Amino acid sequence: MEFREGVGLAPDLWVPAADAVNYAVAAVRNGTIPTRLPLSSAVLEEDFVPENPWARAAQQKIRFALVVAFFAAGGVVWAYAVRKKPRTVASLGIVWILFGVLWIGSDVRNPVGSGFLLVGVLYLVWGGYNLWSARRNRGQEAA
Numbered sequence: 001m002e003f004r005e006g007v008g009l010a011p012d013l014w015v016p017a018a019d020a021v022n023y024a025v026a027a028v029r030n031g032t033i034p035t036r037l038p039l040s041s042a043v044l045e046e047d048f049v050p051e052n053p054w055a056r057a058a059q060q061k062i063r064f065a066l067v068v069a070f071f072a073a074g075g076v077v078w079a080y081a082v083r084k085k086p087r088t089v090a091s092l093g094i095v096w097i098l099f100g101v102l103w104i105g106s107d108v109r110n111p112v113g114s115g116f117l118l119v120g121v122l123y124l125v126w127g128g129y130n131l132w133s134a135r136r137n138r139g140q141e142a143a
Contacts, residue, residue, distance in 0.1 A: 021051050071115025071118060075122050095120070100115070
């Protein structure tokens, strides 16, 4: 029942956050940090590939882009299927934009919110353009 905040547990090592896993693995292999159970020689001799934070960031960006592209493709297909109802498409665009903004506000790192936002903008532009075209055509027919 002791407050250890700021004291830490032995060994208390300060390392750069990006390399924390690499330092921990190296310390366990060197015996600086003891393990509860002894490690086998096979584990200790196994090649260790240090983490690369840049590769992880690139992988996350690719996954983010794929999710957003999937949402956009699905949105375009649906908007094309209901292209005869531009008010529905434009109205749904406003709803998806609001939903996307709320989702992004709750978790910026999640690509789903950006996907909803992009689909909402696509719907709003597509539906708005179709409404504008329909009104323009009606005006030309009346004249």
